[in-house]
Amino acid sequence: MKFDVRTEAWIPVRTVKGEEKMVGLLELFQEAHCFQDIDGDTPMETYSLYRFLATFLMTVFRPETWEDKNELLSAGCFDMEKIKAYIGRCENKGISFDIFDVKRPFMQAVPDESLDTEKKIKYVAVLDSTRASGHNAIHFDHNLENTVWLGPAEAFREMLTAQIFCTAMTGGYPSNVNGVPPLFFLPQGNNLFETLVLAMSEVDEDEKIAGLPLWESNFEIVPQQEVTKTTQLYGMFFPSRRIRLIEQDGLVQQVYYQPGLHFTGFAAWNDPHVAYRPGKDNTFFSIKPSTDKEPWRNIKSISEYYDSGSIPKVVDDFYKIRKECGFSSMPVQIFGVVTSNAAYLDTQGGLLRLDARILGDEKRRAYAVTYIDMAEKVGYVLAKTLNKVISPDKSKRGNGDVSQYLHQYYMGCENNFYKVLQDLAVCDNLEKENELLAEWRSFLQETAVNIVQEFEMRYCFQAADLIRAQQEKKFFFTSIKKILGEER
Structure with a gap:
């Protein structure tokens, strides 16, 4: 069987009219300006598709500056002649776009009988963290792994995500x-179209630095071979897994699956889609998702370490492009998966509503950091108080409710935060900025107090409970008064 990613329908998109559609690579590039976005089954799959498409376009157009990206945007659609010419060059080099090609399956390990042995065959469910497989956590699908059969399109998407x-x-x-x-x-x-252009990162003019993407590279994927440094394009889809799909009657039930290349040069890799912040030894590390932290709160790190280059490169380019065009709105999508060792605990997706007027102004960024910092300090005290109100001992009674109420608190903070930022973006004097800060303090106090009172009414019925609640409320009021009364 042949499945050519250029023409076969495998990429889920949503049109500007809201209709769902499955398209191939060429149709997507040809009609990208008519589509709204990628519509994957999970945030992980959606992002993986964006990353693959962005890497492909980076290889074709090779923008060297944000101005080059802005020029691409001004065209309003992709130059299909350039894309087709690049594909032709790939074909001349013997690169196949067929995912089941017997010699060089697209985006997969080149077949090697010495490496791809029967012992390395696993069920295709191993590619999908949302399905039952080995010891993986099960999020959505409870079928046994040996009953899962995938069509070529879904199997290929899962391989990219894996x-x-x-x-x-x-x-x-x-x-x-x-x-x-x-x-x-x-x-x-x-x-x-615009999202894909904005997802592209600059490609260095030095071919040794830029390198080749996975589908062009002849670098052999040797299990556990240590790699200390990678190039820009290869690193965008680095093969940490040696994978090859096994086709059977037009479907995929099994795959060759084993460790891939072992990358160890983390300090040298700066991902254009990732934000960084300094650690204790002043080395920067990438921001990880957490079940205890809503994605919008990462605006604090982006704002606080903006001048140190920790902001994602594509977001920095976005800021420059928006500023050049005279626009302030900067919507940024977030994708992540919370892990614990090898287990997947939760997926995260969201939208940050950044503002170029704030991102480009040091003083306004400092205010944004202050707003979130206050919210987190109050949130910490709130969580501590709720846990003690709900139970005087170390029992786990009501822990789920504490998390639920804390999430409710941060949801309220997020909505109000963006409203305050809108006013902050147009402030032109210190007096108005201080008024906004006072309003934010008042909002945090009122929101947190209401939650504590509601919690007390829900859980405290006996005299001992009421006495304990009153004691904890004294601690709570004293703590938030100190937090909100601190000078900026």
């Missing part, structure tokens, strides 16, 4: 170039 979001596992399975999967940041355009 490469980007793989984690270090026992048996010599390494993580990807970012270590534990980080939060990925992706600017959102008015349509899919």
Whole structure:
């Protein structure tokens, strides 16, 4: 069987009219300005598709500066002649776009009988963290792994996702170039064409630095071979897993699956879609998703370490492009998966509503950091108080409710935060900025107090409970008064 990614329908998109459609690579590039976005089954799959498409376009157009990206945007659609010419060059080099090609399957390990043995065959469910497979957590699908059969389109999408979001596992399975999967940041355009251009990173004019993408490279994927440094294009889809799909009657039930290349040069890799922040030894590390932290709160790190170059490169380019065009709105998508060792605990997806007027102004960025810092300090005290109100001992009674109420608190903070930022963006004097800060303090106090009172009414009925609640409320009021009364 042949499945050519250029013409076969395998990429799920949503049109600007809201209709769902499955398209091939060429149709997507041809009609990208008519599509709204990628519509994957999970945030992980959606991001992996964006990353693959962006890498492909980076290889074709090779923008060297953000101005080059802005020029691409001004065209309004992709130059299909350039794309087809690049594909022709690939074909002349013997590169196949067929995912079942017997000699060089697209985006997969080249067949090697000495490496691809029967012992390395696993069920295709191993590619999908949302299905039952081995010891993986099950999120959505409860079918046994040996009953799962996937069509070529879905199997290929899962393979891309497995490469980007793989984690270090026992048996010599390494993580990807970012270590534990980080939060990925992706600017959102008015349509899919704009989003894909904005997702592209500059490609260095030096071919040795730029390198070749996975599908062009002849570098052999040797299980557990240590790699200390990678090039720009190869690193975008670094093969930390050696994978090859096995076709059977037009479907995929099994795959060759084993450890891929072992990347160790984390300090040298700067991912264009990832945000960084300094650690204790002043080395920067990528921001990871957490079940205890809502994605919008990462605006604090982006704002606080903006001048140190920790902002994702594509977001920095987005800022420059928006500023050049005279626009302030900067919607940025976030994709992530929360992991614990090799287990996937939760997926995250969201939208940051950044503002170029704030991102480009040091003083306004400082205010944004202050707003979130206050919210987090109050949130910490709130969580501590709720846990003590709900139970005086170390029992786990009501822990789920504490998390639920804390999430409710941060949801309220997020909505109000963006409203305050709108006013902050147009402030032109210190007095108005201080008024906004006072309003934010008042909002945090009122929101947190209401939650504590509601919690008390729900859980405290006996005299001992009421006495304990009153004691904890004294601690709470004293703590938040100190937090909100601190000078900026």
